[in-house]
Structure formats: C-alpha cells, structure tokens
Amino acid sequence: MEWNKQNVKYILLVVCGGIAFYCALTHLAAVVYALGWVLGILAPFLLGGAIAFILNVPMRAIERHLFQKERTMERCRRPLALLLTLLAVIVVLSLASCVIGPGVVEAVGTVGNQIPVALNRLQAQLLKLQEYWPQLEDLIGELRIDWQSLSKSIIDLAQSWGGSLLSSGGGLVGGVVSGVGTFVIGLIFSFYLLIQKEKLSRQGRQVLYALLPERRADRTLDILRLAGRTFSSFLSGQCLEACILGTLFVVSMTLFRMPYALLVGVLIALTALIPIVGAFIGCGVGALLIAVTDPWKALVFIVLFLVLQQIEGNLIYPHVVGSSVGLPSIWVLVAVTLGGKLMGITGMLFFIPLCSVLYALFRDYVKMRLQISAVPAQKWQDAPLSIKKK
Numbered sequence: 001m002e003w004n005k006q007n008v009k010y011i012l013l014v015v016c017g018g019i020a021f022y023c024a025l026t027h028l029a030a031v032v033y034a035l036g037w038v039l040g041i042l043a044p045f046l047l048g049g050a051i052a053f054i055l056n057v058p059m060r061a062i063e064r065h066l067f068q069k070e071r072t073m074e075r076c077r078r079p080l081a082l083l084l085t086l087l088a089v090i091v092v093l094s095l096a097s098c099v100i101g102p103g104v105v106e107a108v109g110t111v112g113n114q115i116p117v118a119l120n121r122l123q124a125q126l127l128k129l130q131e132y133w134p135q136l137e138d139l140i141g142e143l144r145i146d147w148q149s150l151s152k153s154i155i156d157l158a159q160s161w162g163g164s165l166l167s168s169g170g171g172l173v174g175g176v177v178s179g180v181g182t183f184v185i186g187l188i189f190s191f192y193l194l195i196q197k198e199k200l201s202r203q204g205r206q207v208l209y210a211l212l213p214e215r216r217a218d219r220t221l222d223i224l225r226l227a228g229r230t231f232s233s234f235l236s237g238q239c240l241e242a243c244i245l246g247t248l249f250v251v252s253m254t255l256f257r258m259p260y261a262l263l264v265g266v267l268i269a270l271t272a273l274i275p276i277v278g279a280f281i282g283c284g285v286g287a288l289l290i291a292v293t294d295p296w297k298a299l300v301f302i303v304l305f306l307v308l309q310q311i312e313g314n315l316i317y318p319h320v321v322g323s324s325v326g327l328p329s330i331w332v333l334v335a336v337t338l339g340g341k342l343m344g345i346t347g348m349l350f351f352i353p354l355c356s357v358l359y360a361l362f363r364d365y366v367k368m369r370l371q372i373s374a375v376p377a378q379k380w381q382d383a384p385l386s387i388k389k390k
Contacts, residue, residue, distance in 0.1 A: 044181075045186070048189030056232075066080060096266055223357070230356045242272040243269060246269025258297050258300070258301055259290055260286070260290060264282070268282035268283070287301055
C-alpha cells in the first residue's frame with residue numbers, strides 16, 4: 001500500500017473510529033444518558049418533522065388543485081392548503097369523536113345500571129356467609145396474631161404507598177405538562193416546515209453539495225427522494241387499509257345484528273393504523289362494549305374478528321400496503337415481524353417503508369451488477385413451461 005495523503009487519512013480515520021467505539025463501549029451508561037439528553041432536547045423538533053411529513057401528504061394533493069390558472073393567488077396557495085389540511089384533520093377527528101363518544105357514554109350508562117344488580121347479588125352472598133360466622137370466630141380465636149404489630153405494618157405500608165402515589169402523581173402531572181408543551185412546540189415547528197419546505201429543501205441540497213463530492217451528493221438525494229416517496233405511499237396505503245377493515249366490520253356486524261356496529265368499526269379503523277396488532281386493540285375494546293349488552297354476542301364478535309383478521313392480515317394488508325410501497329407481500333410480513341420484535345409498534349410503522357427503500361436499492365444494485373457482468377437474461381429469468389408431446 002502506498003503511503004500517500006489519502007491512505008494516511010483513511011488509516012487515521014479507521015484508528016480514531018476504533019478508539020471512539022472502544023471508549024463508547026467502556027462508558028456505555030454515559031453514552032446512553034447523553035443520547036437520551038440530546039433526544040430530549042430534539043424531541044419537539046423531531047415530533048414537528050414527523051407531523052409535517054404526515055400533513056404534507058394530503059396538503060400536497062390539496063395544493064396541487066388550488067389556483068392553478070391564477071398567478072395572483074400563488075402566495076395564498078400554500079397557507080390556504082395548510083389551513084384546509086388542518087380543517088380536514090379536525091373534521092375527521094370530530095366525526096370519530098361524535099361516533100365514539102355517544103357509544104362510550106351509552107356503555108358506561110349500561111354498566112352503571114348493572115351496578116345495583118351486582119350489589120344486590122353481593123349482599124345476598126354476604127347474607128349466606130353469616131351462617132358460617134360462628135365457625136370463623138372460633139377459627140380466628142385459635143390463631144395467635146399480634147394485632148398491634150399487624151396494624152403497625154399496615155399503617156407503614158399505607159404511608160409508603162401514599163408517598164409513592166403522591167410522587168408518581170406529581171411526576172404524572174409534570175409528564176403531561178411536558179408532553180403537551182412538546183406537542184405544541186412540535187406542531188408550530190411543523191407549520192414552519194410546511195410553509196417553507198422549498199426553501200429548506202434548497203438549503204439542504206446546498207449543504208450536501210458543499211460537504212460531499214457531487215456524485216455522492218446526487219446518490220444521497222436520490223435515496224432521500226426514494227425514501228420520501230415510499231413513506232408517503234406507505235401512509236396512504238395504511239389509511240386505505242384501515243378504512244377497508246373498518247368498513248368490513250361495520251357491514252358484517254350490521255348483518256349479524258350486533259350492537260355498536262358503527263362505533264366498533266370506527267375504533268378498529270383508528271387502531272388499525274398500527275400495523276398488524278392495532279386491530280387487536282380495537283377488538284378488545286369492542287368485545288368489552290358488546291359484552292356489557294350481551295356476552296354471547298361478544299363471543300360471536302371475537303370469532304368474527306378472528307375470521308376478518310385472517311382475511312385482512314393475509315390478503316388485504318400485504319397487497320394494499322405492499323403494492324403502495326412497492327414491496328412484495330412476503331417481505332411486508334417479514335418487515336412487520338422484525339420491526340415489532342426490535343422496536344415494538346414504532347418498529348412496525350417504520351420498518352415497512354424502510355425495507356421498501358432497502359429492497360429498491362438492492363434491486364437496482366443487482367440489476368447494475370447483472371449488466372456489468374453481462375449475464376444473459378435467459379439464465380436468471382423464469383424458464384418457460386414446455387409441454388412435451390407424446
């Protein structure tokens with residue numbers, strides 16, 4: 001190897017990277033704490049970026065159809081598109097609340113009506129226990145219990161629980177306030193990103209071309225554009241799949257004359273935005289609501305859910321979401337499984353578009369290598385079916 005300037009720089013980079021990696025491993029707790037501290041500071045901006053990315057999908061479609069022929073209204077197109085997007089989100093959430101709210105109130109009222117009946121049953125059971133009270137008195141009298149120490153232990157336990165509840169309550173209030181503040185700052189930051197997205201995109205390209213060679217900057221921008229298209233298509237496919245699943249539940253529950261058909265359908269549609277496992281959350285809530293009215297129908301609902309879930313998980317979801325992100329159905333299931341194992345619900349949402357990007361990049365790399373190697377297409381294409389004549 002020649003000892004030129006480029007090779008020396010490469011060797012120094014490898015050595016410094018190895019030393020930094022070793023120091024990070026030996027001080028892993030400090031590194032994790034530092035990463036948590038940095039993420040805590042950047043949390044509002046990361047949340048704002050995520051909100052902006054999600055809102056940009058419908059906003060871009062709305063903006064495309066506003067004032068196309070009127071040049072004088074171009075400055076109003078972006079703010080008006082953002083306003084219409086926010087109104088659409090508010091309308092959807094309001095409609096969902098109007099459907100869910102009355103159903104939950106009705107279910108709570110039904111539970112409240114069942115409480116007196118349950119209390120009467122409990123009272124009847126306690127009256128039956130009075131017959132065994134003399135035997136219990138004799139049994140308790142035979143036991144040697146230090147009531148004073150027992151009462152002192154109970155008081156100490158109650159005091160410790162009370163202190164922990166007060167501290168956890170204070171921490172909960174602080175966490176809620178901090179979460180609300182983070183959300184508000186992130187929402188405002190997302191508005192700035194959406195209003196000035198072209199300017200920020202231009203500045204980002206300037207930074208890339210200033211820091212990287214032109215070829216690497218071009219490749220980085222191609223990957224970022226592919227990731228943006230893939231994640232946007234994933235969001236659209238996920239929303240479409242949730243609407244399809246919610247509609248299936250509304251129709252099937254109406255046919256079987258189950259209560260809360262519209263409420264449960266909307267709940268499952270909302271929770272189905274979480275890939276694969278989200279619908280199970282809606283199933284649990286729906287089964288509880290139906291069980292308040294009729295436990296047998298709740299059992300039928302669970303069976304119906306399992307049937308529809310198999311249809312959705314094996315047929316609808318891989319084809320709808322997989323086709324929207326350009327990922328084959330089998331790899332959609334693999335991505336969801338790996339993402340759920342590694343990062344939970346967040347991993348499920350993130351791994352499908354991530355695997356789609358990696359799949360597209362690897363597919364292009366394989367095609368390029370085949371062209372460079374000049375491999376005949378007959379060697380890797382599917383062999384035609386030949387019918388032998390007798």
